[in-house]
Amino acid sequence: MTSASDAIxxxxxxxxxxxxxxxxxxEERFKLLGAMDKVRVAMEPPVLTVRNFCFAHYGIVGIRVAISMGIFDALAAGGGSPQTLSQLSEKTKGDEKLLVRILRLLGANNLLTETADGAYQPMPLAMGFASGSPLPEAIKHFYANMKASVNLNEFFESTGYKNPDDAYNTAFQFAYKTKEHHFEWLKSHPEDLHAFNVVMGLNRQIEGAQWFDFYPVEEKLHVESNDRVRLIDVGGGLGHDIARLRERFPTxxxxxxxxxxxxxxxxxxxxLGENVEAIGYDMFTEQPVKGAKSYYLRTVLHDWPDKQALKVLERIREAMADDSIxxxxxNTLPEKDAPEFSIALDILMMEMYGSLERTEKEWIDLLEQAKFKVVKVWRSESQGVGSNALYEAVPV
Ligand SMILES: C[S@@+](CC[C@H](N)C(=O)[O-])C[C@H]1O[C@@H](n2cnc3c(N)ncnc32)[C@H](O)[C@@H]1O
Known part of the structure; x- marks a missing residue:
């Protein structure tokens, strides 16, 4: 047996x-981190584990406040060089005593260090939180969602701990004191809407293989004429997916x-690229584009409980031609040993939308209920942490 000091x-x-x-x-980096995490779990005294649970949210809280005070913009304005408190104070909102405390919190979260003469030196990641980058939008989005999280238990008390399946009665509506669905609410909150849209694009950067890397697009989605619609990305957000598809297959x-x-x-x-169009459309209403070769939805249905997901699928089925796909x-939850991130997403879907992350069986059941037959479930060899299965289905 190795002693602790030998292991260190x-x-x-x-x-x-x-x-x-x-x-x-x-992939190797994730494995290494996983191994180190196992050591942490095995070694951590329970009191430290509990302390970590209790204080885990202060990282995002500090960054959220720092964004609004303009701290990251001030650090970026210094070009990454150390700046004194008074230099930062001139460029930020709020009083200096508060600034010191928030800077300290950022330091504790490895976003900056204090130099020997007391100036603040940003770490490279801190520069990524300056305005215009997608990272502050991610923080704004998940910080706003946290309001649903911190109200989750009170919400359950009000429902008698019923598993949520109503898109219009969730911890989100409870916390925000609204009757609107989150997507309706976003319309009157443009800053949140923008943050949401940016975050959807950001997910792609940590997902590994894209669907068109392992699905034979040219062969399966073949169209004879340039006028036919090859693919409609329903609920495609800012078009990040479709732009990538066009980039990958320019001709x-x-x-x-x-x-x-x-x-x-x-x-x-x-x-978005050559021959790519964007249409404003509500997917619960009649699909305006009939007979496309394929109708594609990426992490759209996971936002909806079965009741609404079935309606969306019905609108698509009605528009399909005989050869449409x-x-x-x-996202597909494994039956067991689901990764922590997927489990957290499941809870996020629940608290914001009364929805869920589904297992492969639940996806197939849903599609069958909507009168589709699943031809094949495609997966990438290098599974990413996000979207990880492509269900190819045809109407029955
Ligand atoms: C989780 S996001 C996924 C976006 C994109 N497909 C992706 O993978 O990044 C869900 C998308 O569904 C859109 N959406 C929600 N309700 C909709 C509706 N009634 N009609 C059309 N799109 C809708 C949202 O605006 C959002 O862009």
Whole structure:
């Protein structure tokens, strides 16, 4: 048996030999982190575990406040060089005593360090929270969701701890004192809507293989004429998925369309590529584009409990031609040992939407209820942490 001090020496020596993190393949890095996490879980005294549970949220709280005070913009204005308290104070909102405490919190979360002469030196990640980057939008979005989380128990008390399945009676409506669905509420909260849309695009950066890397797009979604719609991305947000598809297949014949709520489509600022159109459309109403070769939905139905998900699928089925294909690109919970991130997403879906992350069986059941037959469930070999199965289905 190895003593603790031998283990410390061995781990320290091994870590010192590691190449720079960026040069290690992502899969290996996740494995290494997983191994280190196992050590942490095995070694952590319960009191520390409980303390970590209780204080875990202060990282996001500190960053959220710092964004609004303009701290990251002030750090970025200094070009990454150390700045004194008074230099930062001149460029930020609020009083200096508060600034010191928030800077300290950012330091405790590895976003900056204090130099020997008391100036504040931002770490590279801190620069990523300056305005214009997607990271502050992610913090704004998840901080806003936290209001539903902190009200979850009170919400359950009011419902007698019933598993939520009503999109219009969730911890979100309870916390925000609204009757509106989150997507309706976003229309009158443009800052939150923008943050939501940006976050949807951001997910792609940590997902590994994209669906078109393992699905034979050219063969399966073949169209004879350039006028036919090859694929409609229903609920496609700002069009990040469809733009990537076009980028990957620049000369693929056929039109590509992204559909989303009119306020979302209005927020599309970047060109989506050749022969790509954007249409403002409510997916609960009649599908305006009939007979497309494929109707594709990525992490759209997971926002909805079965009742509404079935309605969306019905609107698509009505518009399909004999050779149309339905593609559902969705998070799929494994029956057991689901990753922590997927489990957290399941709770997020529950508190915001009365919805859920579904298992493969639940997806297939849902599609069958909607009168579709699943032809094949496609998966990438390198499973990412997000969307991880593509359900190819046809109407029966
Ligand atoms: C979780 S996001 C997924 C966005 C995109 N497919 C992706 O994977 O990044 C769900 C999308 O559904 C859209 N949505 C919600 N209700 C809708 C409706 N009634 N009609 C059309 N789109 C809707 C939202 O605006 C949002 O863009």
């Amino acid at each position: 020496a061995a781990v320290t020596a091994a870590l010192a030999q590691l190449p720079p993190a960026e040069s290690i393949p992502e 693929l014949p056929g039109r590509l369309i992204v559909e989303d709520l009119p306020d979302v489509v209005k927020d599309i600022k970047t060109p 339905l593609l559902i690109n969705e």
